[in-house]
Amino acid sequence: MESGGVNRILCIEDDPDIQAVLRLSLESVGGFEVRVIGSGFEAVAAAMEFTPDLILLDVMMPGMDGPVTLAKLRSETSLRRVPVVFMTAKIQPGEIDGYRRMDILDVIPKPFDPMTLPATIAEILGRGNVRT
Amino acid sequence: MSEHNASPGDRLAAMRESYIASLPEKVTQIIILCKKLLEGKPEGRDVKELVFHLHRLSGSSGTYGLADVHEHASSLEKEIVRLLDGKVPEPETAGHISGMLRELAASVDIQVEQRQVAPSSRESATPAGTDRTDHDRKAVYLLETDAALASDIAQHLSFFNYETSVYPTAVEMEEAMRSRLPGVILANASFAKRGGCLEGEKCRYIPPTVYLSDSGTIETRLDAVRAGGDAFFTLPVDINELVDTLDNLSLNAVEDPYRVLVVEDDFEQAMYYALLLQQAGMQASFLTNPMKIMKPLVEFLPEIILMDIHMPECTGAELASVVRQQTAFVSVPIVFLSAEEDAGKKLRAMQTGGDDFINKNIAPDHLVTSVKIKVERYRVLRSFMERDSLTGLLKHSRIKEHLRNEVGRARRRGGELAFAMIDIDHFKRVNDTHGHLVGDRVLKGLSRLLQQRLRKTDIIGRYGGEEFAVIMLDTSGRDAVHILDGIRSSFARIRHHGDSGDFHVSFSAGIADFPRFGQAVEINEAADRALYAAKAGGRNRVIPAG
Numbered sequence: 001m002e003s004g005g006v007n008r009i010l011c012i013e014d015d016p017d018i019q020a021v022l023r024l025s026l027e028s029v030g031g032f033e034v035r036v037i038g039s040g041f042e043a044v045a046a047a048m049e050f051t052p053d054l055i056l057l058d059v060m061m062p063g064m065d066g067p068v069t070l071a072k073l074r075s076e077t078s079l080r081r082v083p084v085v086f087m088t089a090k091i092q093p094g095e096i097d098g099y100r101r102m103d104i105l106d107v108i109p110k111p112f113d114p115m116t117l118p119a120t121i122a123e124i125l126g127r128g129n130v131r132t
Numbered sequence: 133m134s135e136h137n138a139s140p141g142d143r144l145a146a147m148r149e150s151y152i153a154s155l156p157e158k159v160t161q162i163i164i165l166c167k168k169l170l171e172g173k174p175e176g177r178d179v180k181e182l183v184f185h186l187h188r189l190s191g192s193s194g195t196y197g198l199a200d201v202h203e204h205a206s207s208l209e210k211e212i213v214r215l216l217d218g219k220v221p222e223p224e225t226a227g228h229i230s231g232m233l234r235e236l237a238a239s240v241d242i243q244v245e246q247r248q249v250a251p252s253s254r255e256s257a258t259p260a261g262t263d264r265t266d267h268d269r270k271a272v273y274l275l276e277t278d279a280a281l282a283s284d285i286a287q288h289l290s291f292f293n294y295e296t297s298v299y300p301t302a303v304e305m306e307e308a309m310r311s312r313l314p315g316v317i318l319a320n321a322s323f324a325k326r327g328g329c330l331e332g333e334k335c336r337y338i339p340p341t342v343y344l345s346d347s348g349t350i351e352t353r354l355d356a357v358r359a360g361g362d363a364f365f366t367l368p369v370d371i372n373e374l375v376d377t378l379d380n381l382s383l384n385a386v387e388d389p390y391r392v393l394v395v396e397d398d399f400e401q402a403m404y405y406a407l408l409l410q411q412a413g414m415q416a417s418f419l420t421n422p423m424k425i426m427k428p429l430v431e432f433l434p435e436i437i438l439m440d441i442h443m444p445e446c447t448g449a450e451l452a453s454v455v456r457q458q459t460a461f462v463s464v465p466i467v468f469l470s471a472e473e474d475a476g477k478k479l480r481a482m483q484t485g486g487d488d489f490i491n492k493n494i495a496p497d498h499l500v501t502s503v504k505i506k507v508e509r510y511r512v513l514r515s516f517m518e519r520d521s522l523t524g525l526l527k528h529s530r531i532k533e534h535l536r537n538e539v540g541r542a543r544r545r546g547g548e549l550a551f552a553m554i555d556i557d558h559f560k561r562v563n564d565t566h567g568h569l570v571g572d573r574v575l576k577g578l579s580r581l582l583q584q585r586l587r588k589t590d591i592i593g594r595y596g597g598e599e600f601a602v603i604m605l606d607t608s609g610r611d612a613v614h615i616l617d618g619i620r621s622s623f624a625r626i627r628h629h630g631d632s633g634d635f636h637v638s639f640s641a642g643i644a645d646f647p648r649f650g651q652a653v654e655i656n657e658a659a660d661r662a663l664y665a666a667k668a669g670g671r672n673r674v675i676p677a678g
Contacts, residue, residue, distance in 0.1 A: 017151055017192035024147065028140040060187060089191055089206065111194025111202060114144055 006125055010052035011036045012043050012069060013087070014061040021114045022056070030118025040069030047079050054121070056108075059088035059099065067102065074103060085124060087112065148196045155193075155201070155240045160407035161185055164496075166233050167404070169212075172220045183212050198243055204236035230400065237403050271312065272296045272378065275305050275319035276344070281367070285318070288371045291622040292584045294378060314339055316381050321345035321352050324359035340381040344369060370629050372577040379580075388588075390507040393434035394418040395425060395451065396469065397443040401492075405438060405469075405499070412500040422451050429455065434464060435507045438490070441470040441481060449484040456485035463513065465506045520594040522572060523579035531593030531601050536652040538591070538603055543646070550612030550645040552602045553659040554578075557638045557671040559598035566630035574628055574637055581626075585619050601659075609645030609676050616641050617674045624672055638672035649677070 009032045011022045019036045026032045035050045037043065040057075041064055047055065055073070059066035066086055073079045086099050089110040099107050106124045108117070138146075165182040186209035194202035211229055215221060221229060272294050276282040279300070286296035297314070299305035302323060321343040340363075343356035348366040356364045363377045392409050394416060396402035402418040409416035417432050419425060423445050428434070437455065441448035452466050465487045472478055478489055490502060518530045526534065535551060542549045556562075556578065563571040575598065582592050582602060591603040604612050624638040642662025649655040658677035666675040 015188050015192055017154075017188075018195050020147055021144070021195050024140055024143055028143065062184060089187070089194075110191050113197075114195065115141070 006032070006053040006121075008033045008035070008050060008052045009054045009056060009121075010034075010043075010047055010050055011056045012038075012040060012061070012066075013056070013058040014038050015058075018058075022117075025112075025114035025117045026121075029115060030121070032118070040064030040066070040072065043069050044072055044076055044079065047073060047082065048076070052082060054125070055082055055084045056121075057084055057086055057104075059086050067099075070102060070104065083125075085121070151192065151196050152198070152243050156244060156407060156410050158185065158189055159237055159240050160411045162189065163233065163237065163404060163407060166212075166229065169215065169221065170226050170230060179212065179215055179218070183209060183216065186212060198239075200239040201236070201243060204232065204239050208232045208236055234399060234403075237400075270294050270316075270378070271314040273305050273308065273314040273317050273339075274298045275302060275317065275323055276300070277320065277322075285369070285374075288626060289375070289378075291626055292371075292375045292378075292581060294375070316378050317341040319343055321356050321364070324352075324355040324361060342374075342377060342381070368629060368634075370573070371626060372573050372580065372628075375580055375584075376576075390414040390504065391432060391435045392416040392438065392503060392507070393428055393432060393436070394438045395422050395443075395448075396420065396438075396440040397422070397445070398440070401440075408496050409500065409503060412504075414500075414503070422446055425451065425455070429458075429461065435510055436465045436467065436503055438467050438469055438503070439486070441468045441472060449481045449486065452481075452485040463510065463517075465510055467503075467506065523576055523594050525579050525583075525600070526591065526593035528593065528595050531591065531595065531603070532652070532656070534591045534593075535603055535656065538605060539646050539652045539655065542605075543650075547606055548608055548646055550604045550607045550609050550643055551655045551659050552604070552612060552616055552641050552643045552674075553595070553656075553663045554582075554600040554602065554616075554639050554641040555663055555667070556598040557640055557667075559637075562630075562635070562637060566632065566635070570628070570630045577626065577628070578623060578639065581619060581623055585622070586615070607645075609643055609648065612643050612645065613674050613676050616643065620672065620674055640666035640671045641674045642666055642677065643674065644677035 009026055013019050023034055023036055026034045037046045057066045083105045085105050086107045087110050096107050162185050165178055168178055186205050190202055190205035190209055274282055274296050277300050282298040289296050317339050324343050341361050342363040343361040344365050344367055345352045346367050353364050362381055392414050394402050394405045397420050399420050402420055406416040406418040422443050439448040448468050455461050467488045467490050468481055468486050469490055469492050471492045520527050538549055562574055589605050593601045595601045627634050642659045644655045644658035649658050662675045662677040666673050
């Protein structure tokens with residue numbers, strides 16, 4: 001699978017049910033090395049340690065949501081360039097457009113299909129390479 | 133290991149199944165919060181929490197491909213989000229929300245039902261002899277420096293499906309406990325002298341601990357108690373007694389969940405009661421049409437029935453009479469749910485066979501407690517009526533009744549079953565040589581071995597004296613012979629302790645199966661003949677009916 005040299009993915013997702021599917025999808029279907037954490041609070045520390053090639057970030061999380069987590073990540077010099085992809089359920093029209101203006105690669109709508117998620121990521125990364 | 137061999141698709145399917153099993157609990161929380169909201173008394177955080185739960189449910193159900201649940205959860209979420217400002221919903225909105233909630237609950241129900249149908253058909257597809265006990269294996273950590281003694285205990289425990297790991301030092305055992313906790317720790321009492329076999333700082337939870345010692349002196353026992361020991365045995369240890377204690381201490385002694393049937397014509401109410409009880413760990417099923425009670429009655433076998441007193445099709449009192457007319461359900465507690473205050477009306481309803489009244493406005497935890505108390509008492513009463521006092525197995529008459537019922541069920545479904553008659557060899561000699569107390573221990577030992585090694589769904593009874601009977605559901609005669617022969621070989625290797633020395637005992641068994649023998653009586657006779665053949669052929673063997 002053409003994944004633009006991406007091997008390690010950090011997932012930030014609070015729902016344990018979805019965490020399990022993400023792991024299965026990205027590890028077993030996509031062949032990535034995956035680290036899953038449950039909240040934005042751990043994001044910076046986990047990203048510094050795991051040095052992911054890509055971060056999948058859930059938008060609606062209790063305590064610290066996706067955009068705030070993104071800002072925290074970007075405030076660290078070493079994490080400024082790590083590509084981030086949001087995952088969100090379409091709640092309000094226009095919400096996704098708002099996210100696209102942030103410093104992220106793309107938005108993956110929820111619910112996602114675990115069997116095709118790796119392909120979606122590969123496609124986003126392909127485009128990302130062209131852009132940078 | 134096997135997890136990694138399965139394809140991602142298979143693993144996803146397995147995850148989906150356990151996700152579906154968790155749905156009723158998730159929806160319960162939503163229903164409880166929604167009810168608060170609709171009753172106009174939500175606290176600020178309740179609405180937020182409700183949105184949070186709905187959001188999660190919508191996201192996760194969609195991910196697992198449950199489109200229906202996802203749709204209903206996300207439209208309800210959108211509706212509730214509008215109430216985040218603390219407004220009390222208008223009556224019209226409230227009606228709308230309650231309708232959506234009902235649809236959501238129904239969509240979950242469909243998934244749960246489909247799931248319940250699916251696994252049972254798959255279960256019968258796996259051969260009965262394979263793997264039936266592996267997932268029930270209980271872990272025991274044995275701290276013992278004497279390697280020969282340790283391996284002897286480990287082998288004996290393995291007959292009863294306990295999986296023993298032996299550690300010669302406390303340090304090694306503590307190391308192992310960091311990755312996996314056992315159900316029980318067995319430790320030589322010499323470790324108790326050093327203030328407990330574990331320092332305790334390295335792991336927060338210490339499993340129940342049983343101390344073993346060569347000497348039964350009061351000092352050693354005291355050391356064991358002071359070290360936090362839960363039980364104490366002197367060596368050589370009687371395996372039956374040890375297993376008895378392990379069963380009580382390990383989590384596997386947990387009882388089956390209570391089975392509650394709710395009969396209530398109002399869907400939302402019925403769902404609410406059922407989910408409330410499910411949340412308390414019970415197995416609750418509900419029925420909105422009282423005319424359909426017969427099927428759940430015989431198939432679900434409720435241990436208590438909660439019944440609305442006013443229903444359009446028939447009253448609770450009438451329905452109670454119908455239930456009571458069947459001998460099998462004469463003693464099942466029936467509790468009426470009602471807002472009735474009139475004592476005279478209540479009394480009349482009780483005369484028809486109801487046991488008690490519960491006010492519909494009862495606090496949720498009071499309802500749960502009240503149901504628990506009644507089922508507990510019902511279980512005790514039933515066990516007196518149905519079970520043998522020495523072994524706790526079903527009595528002769530009950531096992532025969534079960535055989536008739538199960539043969540009928542297998543015939544209707546086109547299934548199969550096996551029936552085994554088991555008799556301990558030369559049991560009279562055991563009693564004569566070692567006395568009745570030791571003989572009783574052997575009987576208890578065999579009953580425990582059968583309970584540990586057979587599936588939970590298999591039916592085990594004591595036929596009388598030293599004779600036992602087993603009904604193995606969805607099992608062919610061939611598989612049954614294979615399984616029982618394994619148990620026979622374990623039983624023969626168990627060393628029993630008598631005052632005049634150690635000894636071994638064996639058993640013989642005869643097996644007959646349905647549909648080869650079509651009637652319960654025929655199966656019974658054929659198994660009896662096979663047992664006779666096993667005895668005549670030299671005992672300590674399992675023979676299928678010819």
